[in-house]
Amino acid sequence: xxxxxxxxxxxxxxxxxxxxxxxxxxxxxxxxxxxxxxxxxxxxxxxxxxxxxxxxxxxxxxxxxxxxxxxxxxxxxxxxxxxxxxxxxxxxxxxxxxxxxxxxxxxxxxxxxxxxxxxxxxxxxxxxxxxxxxxxxxxxxxxxxxxxxxxxxxxxxxxxxxxxxxxxxxxxxxxxxxxxxxxxxxxxxxxxxxxxxxxxxxxxxxxxxxxxxxxxxxxxxxxxxxxxxxxxxxxxxxxxxxxxxxxxxxxxxxxxxxxxxxxxxxxxxxxxxxxxxxxxxxxxxxxxxxxxxxxxxxxxxxxxxxxxxxxxxxxxxxxxxxxxxxxxxxxxxxxxxxxxxxxxxxxxxxxxxxxxxxxxxxxxxxxxxxxxxxxxxxxxxxxxxxxxxxxxxxxxxxxxxxxxxxxxxxxxxxxxxxxxxxxxxxxxxxxxxxxxxxxxxxxxxxxxxxxxxxxxxxxxxxxxxxxxxxxxxxxxxxxxxxxxxxxxxxxxxxxxxxxxxxxxxxxxxxxxx
Amino acid sequence: xxxxxxxxxxxxxxxxxxxxxxxxxxxxxxxxxxxxxxxxxxxxxxxxxxxxxxxxxxxxxxxxxxxxxxxxxxxxxxxxxxxxxxxxxxxxxxxxxxxxxxxxxxxxxxxxxxxxxxxxxxxxxxxxxxxxxxxxxxxxxxxxxxxxxxxxxxxxxxxxxxxxxxxxxxxxxxxxxxxxxxxxxxxxx
Ligand code: HEM
Ligand SMILES: [Cu+2]
Numbered sequence: 001x002x003x004x005x006x007x008x009x010x011x012x013x014x015x016x017x018x019x020x021x022x023x024x025x026x027x028x029x030x031x032x033x034x035x036x037x038x039x040x041x042x043x044x045x046x047x048x049x050x051x052x053x054x055x056x057x058x059x060x061x062x063x064x065x066x067x068x069x070x071x072x073x074x075x076x077x078x079x080x081x082x083x084x085x086x087x088x089x090x091x092x093x094x095x096x097x098x099x100x101x102x103x104x105x106x107x108x109x110x111x112x113x114x115x116x117x118x119x120x121x122x123x124x125x126x127x128x129x130x131x132x133x134x135x136x137x138x139x140x141x142x143x144x145x146x147x148x149x150x151x152x153x154x155x156x157x158x159x160x161x162x163x164x165x166x167x168x169x170x171x172x173x174x175x176x177x178x179x180x181x182x183x184x185x186x187x188x189x190x191x192x193x194x195x196x197x198x199x200x201x202x203x204x205x206x207x208x209x210x211x212x213x214x215x216x217x218x219x220x221x222x223x224x225x226x227x228x229x230x231x232x233x234x235x236x237x238x239x240x241x242x243x244x245x246x247x248x249x250x251x252x253x254x255x256x257x258x259x260x261x262x263x264x265x266x267x268x269x270x271x272x273x274x275x276x277x278x279x280x281x282x283x284x285x286x287x288x289x290x291x292x293x294x295x296x297x298x299x300x301x302x303x304x305x306x307x308x309x310x311x312x313x314x315x316x317x318x319x320x321x322x323x324x325x326x327x328x329x330x331x332x333x334x335x336x337x338x339x340x341x342x343x344x345x346x347x348x349x350x351x352x353x354x355x356x357x358x359x360x361x362x363x364x365x366x367x368x369x370x371x372x373x374x375x376x377x378x379x380x381x382x383x384x385x386x387x388x389x390x391x392x393x394x395x396x397x398x399x400x401x402x403x404x405x406x407x408x409x410x411x412x413x414x415x416x417x418x419x420x421x422x423x424x425x426x427x428x429x430x431x432x433x434x435x436x437x438x439x440x441x442x443x444x445x446x447x448x449x450x451x452x453x454x455x456x457x458x459x460x461x462x463x464x465x466x467x468x469x470x471x472x473x474x475x476x477x478x479x480x481x482x483x484x485x486x487x488x489x490x491x492x493x494x495x496x497x498x499x500x501x502x503x504x505x506x507x508x509x510x511x512x513x
Numbered sequence: 514x515x516x517x518x519x520x521x522x523x524x525x526x527x528x529x530x531x532x533x534x535x536x537x538x539x540x541x542x543x544x545x546x547x548x549x550x551x552x553x554x555x556x557x558x559x560x561x562x563x564x565x566x567x568x569x570x571x572x573x574x575x576x577x578x579x580x581x582x583x584x585x586x587x588x589x590x591x592x593x594x595x596x597x598x599x600x601x602x603x604x605x606x607x608x609x610x611x612x613x614x615x616x617x618x619x620x621x622x623x624x625x626x627x628x629x630x631x632x633x634x635x636x637x638x639x640x641x642x643x644x645x646x647x648x649x650x651x652x653x654x655x656x657x658x659x660x661x662x663x664x665x666x667x668x669x670x671x672x673x674x675x676x677x678x679x680x681x682x683x684x685x686x687x688x689x690x691x692x693x694x695x696x697x698x699x700x701x702x
Contacts, residue, residue: 064686064687064689065686068688131685133683137638137683137684138638139636139637139638139658139659140637140683140685143612143636143637143685146636147636149686245638245657245658245659245660246657246659246660249638280547280548280552280553283554288566291566311655313640313652313655313664314654314655314657314664315589315590315654315664315665315666316593316662316665317660317664320594323590324590328581331577331581334573334577335570335574335577338570338573339570341536342565342569342570348543348544348548349543349547349557350554350555350557350562351554351555352547352551352552352555353544353547353548354548354552360548363540363544367537367540370536370537370540374529374532374536375529377532378528378529379525381525382584382589383519383520383584383585383587383588383589384519384524384525384528384584386589386652386653387520387522387649387650387651387652387653388522388525389640390640390642390655391522391681393525449526449529450526452522453521453523453525453526454522454649455644455648455649455650457642457679457681458681458683459683459688460688461688461689462690465689466644466648466677467648
C-alpha cells in the first residue's frame with residue numbers, strides 16, 4: 001500500500017471524503033493526488049473561516065494586528081496550499097490517467113511535503129506576528145525586524161516556509177508533470193482515457209509547467225541567496241544585489257503574475273478536456289481545436305511581459321513606455337480569453353450539453369473567471385491603474401481569480417471523483433453548491449471591486465476611516481453564502497456512496513473517464 | 514463625460530460591467546437553453562459559426578483598441594509628460610515616507626497650478642494616494658525604497674479643500690494610520 005493511501009486512511013473526516021480504494025488497481029494514479037486534494041480542502045476549511053473572520057474583526061474592533069494576521073494567513077493559505085495544491089492534485093491525476101503513468105516514488109511525496117510543511121511553517125511564523133501579506137511586500141519582512149514588529153527568527157522561519165512552497169511550485173510539481181508527459185513507460189492498465197499533446201487539454205498542461213519553471217527560476221535564485229544569507233551561511237553584504245527591493249520585487253512579480261497565468265492555462269486546458277465529455281450528442285469534440293490552441297498561445301505570449309502592470313504607479317521609475325507595454329499586453333490576454341469564450345459557447349451551441357453538476361460547476365467557475373478577467377483588464381489600463389492600484393479592487397481581483405480557478409477545478413474534480421475514490425456524489429447537493437458558491441463568489445467579487453471603485457484601500461485594518469464599513473459587511477454576507485456552499489460540498493463528499501451500491505451506476509467509472 | 518469615465522473608480526466599474534453583463538447574458542442563455550432547454554445539436558451550418566467567430570473577434574479587438582486609445586489623454590503619464598514639455602513653471606512638492614508617516618515639504622497648494630509631486634520611501638514599500646475631499650482617489654503613487662530617483666508625477670488641482678493622503682501599499686501593523694493632509698486653496702489666496 002502506498003504511503004499516501006495510509007496517510008489518507010488516518011485522516012479523520014477527510015478520509016471519508018477522499019479516501020481511495022486500495023484494491024481497485026488504480027492506487028498508483030489515485031493515492032497521491034487524492035491526498036493532495038484532501039489536504040487542500042483542509043487548508044480551505046481553516047483559511048475560509050479566516051476570510052469570514054476579517055469583516056468580523058473590523059466590525060467588533062478586535063484590533064489591527066489580528067486583522068493583518070488573519071489577512072496574511074487567509075491569502076497565503078488560499079493561494080498556495082489550497083488553490084495550487086488542489087490544481088496539482090487534480091492535474092496530476094488527469095495526466096496519469098491520460099498518459100498511463102503512475103504517480104509514485106519520491107517526487108510526489110516531496111511535492112506533498114514541501115507544500116504542506118512549507119505552508120505550515122509560514123503559518124506558524126504568521127501566528128508569531130509575521131504579517132507581511134501573501135506577496136511579502138519585500139523589504140517589509142526585513143524592515144519589520146528592524147522596527148520591532150516581529151523577530152529575526154520569525155522572519156527566518158517564514159522565509160524557510162516560503163522557500164519550500166516555491167520549490168514545490170517552481171520545480172517539483174512541473175517536473176513531475178513533464179516527467180509523466182515525456183518520459184517513462186506507458187502502462188496500459190493505468191490508461192483511463194488516452195490523450196496526446198495534440199489535444200489542447202494536454203498542450204495547456206505542458207505549457208503551464210514550462211512557464212512555472214522558466215518564470216520562477218529568477219525568483220528561486222534570489223530567494224535562495226537571501227535565505228542562505230539569513231541562515232548566516234554567507235555574509236549579508238555578499239547578497240546585497242539580491243536584497244535590493246527593486247530586484248526582489250521585479251523577480252517576484254514576473255513569477256507571481258506568470259504563476260497566475262500558468263494556473264489559468266492549466267485550468268482552461270482542464271475545461272477544454274472535460275467539456276467535450278459532457279456534450280449531449282456524444283461528439284466529444286471541441287468546436288475548434290485550432291481556436292482553442294490559439295487561445296492558449298496568445299495567453300502564453302502576452303502574459304510574459306504584462307506583469308509591468310503591477311508597477312505602473314512607480315512612474316518614472318517604471319518608464320511610461322513599459323507601463324503602456326504592460327497595458328497593451330494585459331488587454332492582449334483578454335483577446336485570448338475572448339477566444340476561449342467563443343470556443344466554449346460554440347461547442348455547447350453546436351452539440352448541446354448534459355446538465356451534470358460537474359460540468360455546470362466548472363462553467364460557473366468560468367463565468368467568475370471572466371468577471372475577474374474584466375476587472376483585471378480595467379485595472380491594467382494606465383489611466384485606471386492610478387486610481388485603483390492598492391485599493392480593494394486589487395484584492396477583489398486576486399481573490400476572484402483564485403476562487404474562479406478553484407471552482408473550475410472543483411467541477412473537474414466532480415468528474416474525476418468516481419475514479420479517484422470509487423464513490424459517487426449527489427447531483428442535488430452538487431447543484432446547491434453550484435448556486436450558492438457562484439452567487440457568493442460573484443457577489444463578494446463585485447462588492448470588493450465596488451469598494452475599490454469607492455477608494456477603499458486593500459489590506460487596511462480601518463474600513464470605517466473613509467466610510468467603507470458597509471462594503472465590509474457585504475463581504476461578510478456574500479462570504480457566508482460561499483461558506484454555506486462549501487459546507488454543502490463537504491457534506492456531499494462525506495456522504496458519497498460506493499459505486500456498486502448505487503443502482504444503475506455500474507457504468508459510472510467509464511462515463512467519468 | 515469621458516473624464517468621469519476614465520478618471521473615477523466608478524468609471525472603471527462601469528467598464529468592467531460593460532464587458533461582464535453582456536457576456537453573462539449570452540453565456541447563461543446558451544448554457545441554459547442548450548442543457549435545460551433543447552439540447553439537440555444545432556442545425557446551423559459551419560459557415561454561420563465561422564461568421565460569428567470573425568464578428569466576435571473583430572468586435573473585441575475594436576472595443577479593446579478604442580477604449581485604450583481614448584484613455585491616453587487621461588493618463589497621469591500623459592499629463593506629466595505634457596506639463597514637463599510645456600516649459601511652464603512647476604510647483605515642487607517633495608515628500609518622504611517612512612513607517613508610518615510622511616514628511617511633505619509643502620502642504621499648502623493652489624488651485625490651477627501644475628504641481629510636481631516627487632516622493633521617496635526611506636524604509637519599505639509605501640504608497641502616496643491623494644483623496645479628493647469627496648472621497649474619490651485622484652491618483653496613487655508607489656514608493657519603492659532604494660531607488661535613485663523619486664517616484665513623481667504632475668497634477669493640477671481643480672477644487673479647493675482639504676485632501677487626504679493615504680498609504681495604499683501594505684507596510685505593516687500601522688499601515689492604516691499612515692495618513693496626511695494637503696490643503697488646496699483658491700488661486701492667489
Ligand atoms: C469564505 C468566504 C471568504 C471571505 C469572507 C473572504 C474575505 C476576504 C477579505 C475580507 C479579504 C481582505 C481584502 C483586503 O483587505 O485586502 C480577502 C482577501 C483575499 N482572499 Fe478571501 N474571502 C473568502 C474566501 C476566499 C477564497 C475561497 C479564496 C481563494 C480561493 C480567497 C482568497 C483571497 C486572497 C488571495 C486574498 C488577498 C490577500 C491579500 O491581498 O493579501 N478568499 N478575502
Ligand atoms: Cu505605508
